[in-house]
Amino acid sequence: MNFRRCLMMMVEPIERPRFDLAGVLGGGTGVDFERSLQVRAAHLREPRVIDAASCMWLLQCSAEQWQPLPSDPQARADVLTLLELGLLVSDDPAHAQALAIEQQVRDSHWWPLSALHYQHSRWDGVDSLGDMQRSQLVTAQDLVRSFGAPPAEAPPRREGARALPRCGDDPMQAQLQARATCRNFDTGRALPLPLLARLLQQVLMAQAQVETDPGVRFLKKNVPSAGSLHPLEAYVVVRHVEGLAAGLYHYHAVAHELAPLPTQPGDLPGFCLRLLAGQDWFADAHVLLVLVCRFERSYWKYRGHAKAYRAVTLDAGHVSQALYSAATAQGLGAFVTAAINELEAERAFGLQAMTEGALAVCGLGWRAGAMTTAELDPIGRVWPAPRPPGNGTPQR
Ligand SMILES: Cc1cc2nc3c(=O)[nH]c(=O)nc-3n(C[C@H](O)[C@H](O)[C@H](O)COP(=O)(O)O)c2cc1C
Incomplete structure (x- = not known):
């Protein structure tokens, strides 16, 4: 069996805050940061978490040249783990489907950063309203x-600007x-x-x-x-x-x-x-x-x-x-x-x-006769007698 690295991937170092009881008892803030390395590949839906040593090894592994499974038992086990995670692909018929999916992304002419962005920004089962x-x-x-006031609705007016005519009957x-x-x-x-x-x-x-x-x-x-x-x-x-x-x-x-x-x-x-x-x-x-x-x-x-x-x-x-x-x-x-x-x-x-x-x-x-969910029509061109529910400006 020969293997190589998937072509398009990135490593995202993650730091997640977690409660640290020992820290509190020792007079600290009680917040610790858990670190991990998350690898995102353009052909995989989900990120994979791997340890630093595997990550360094992966980054040095060729995505272009096939190489045989190492004979050293530990190195072989590490390769097999990365194959299971989909970060390596192999020519073994047992991994044919994974190889085909990676090959298809390889052949697709995506710019790698766009491919990673698109793959990992796709949603499944998200309930945005509930969220x-x-x-x-x-x-x-x-x-x-929650966030304070947003940046101004428009940048400041500039010196020397020329006023433009407004057309009333267009x-x-x-x-x-x-x-x-x-x-x-x-x-x-x-x-x-x-x-x-x-x-x-x-x-x-x-x-x-x-x-x-x-x-x-x-x-x-x-x-x-x-x-x-x-x-x-x-x-x-x-x-x-x-x-x-x-x-x-x-x-x-x-x-x-x-x-x-x-x-x-x-x-x-x-x-x-x-x-x-x-x-x-x-x-x-x-x-x-x-x-x-x-x-x-x-x-x-x-x-x-x-x-x-x-x-x-x-x-x-x-x-x-x-x-x-x-x-x-x-x-x-x-x-x-x-x-x-x-x-x-x-x-x-x-x-x-x-x-x-x-x-x-x-x-x-067709529009409904009454506005149940808020719409943005402050000049009343759509809803002649504006009556938005509450005072809520829609923020969708
Ligand atoms: C790219 C894009 C994405 C939008 N996504 C949503 C959305 O997810 N849900 C929603 O209710 N409205 C969505 N809208 C509509 C905007 O909320 C709406 O354009 C904005 O509130 C201004 O209102 P108006 O279109 O009536 O002028 C989207 C509009 C654009 C252009």
Whole structure:
């Protein structure tokens, strides 16, 4: 059996405070710090804790050259432990699956720090609402109580600045002002299918294609995309659309069609709530659009590129703003959130982790008649008689 180190990894020295009874008795503060070395690898979901000697050995082990198992029993045992942890890979058929997963990340052209960031910032089973409530960080007042006042809402004004004219009768401005993140959907009224189709056509549909080489095509959409690569796909969760069965679909941007997925969740409302990390104010939107990036499409051009991951997240931002605008123009509410359980999407849509993955979830639908969850509409363009519950400015 031969082995080598996984290619993309980092060591994070951790210091966790712990109660130190002996310290208190000896007149100390009673707080001690427990130190450990946590290794994060781009192909592994969970960090691994190893001792300093193994860590030094690991850092010196080649990630490129295979080497045989050492004959010394202790060294061999150490290698086998690191193999079990997944920090080493081997050509032994018993470890074939681990090798394939590491090889796939190796071949993916991720910039290593982005790969580590993306892998280890994916959520599974997170209840963000519950977490906010438990730590009493729900409203702006809660945040100020815990963290003090935030940095100023805008930097100081500068000397010599030139005042600009304000335009009073700009129709575009009126429409932009009518946008507010919607957290109150009307669950009693279905969304007409042509309305959903219209929004998909405006925001996500390919308006044209350009063929630069035989079989090499680039799409033109109404939203910009880094490198003109449009690596974002939309998986559509239909909750309440006239003439369309509730469930999971994939939207095809060239064909402008929705294909039902072969596997559907048994409990669609539960799936939505888990996907949205417990944010119940979004979960009953008529339609959710899960923006899934095909990283390999972007990284075909931006190989090992320090800006590539940033660019795909910016792409997602452009799609979400376009959706907000298109929905607002139709009298609908929309939202975007990055507080999502990515692994819920990966399982439901059958995505291959690190090759494709969810970056954000957008949603849209009819607004409810009354505001139950707070929205930010201080100028009353969405809720003509503003009546937010309590005085809580939403802090999501
Ligand atoms: C990248 C991004 C992530 C967001 N995530 C959440 C979220 O997790 N939950 C939520 O309720 N709102 C979320 N929002 C909406 C913001 O809270 C909202 O934009 C902000 O409060 C300003 O309100 P407005 O959109 O109505 O102007 C997000 C917005 C953006 C752009």
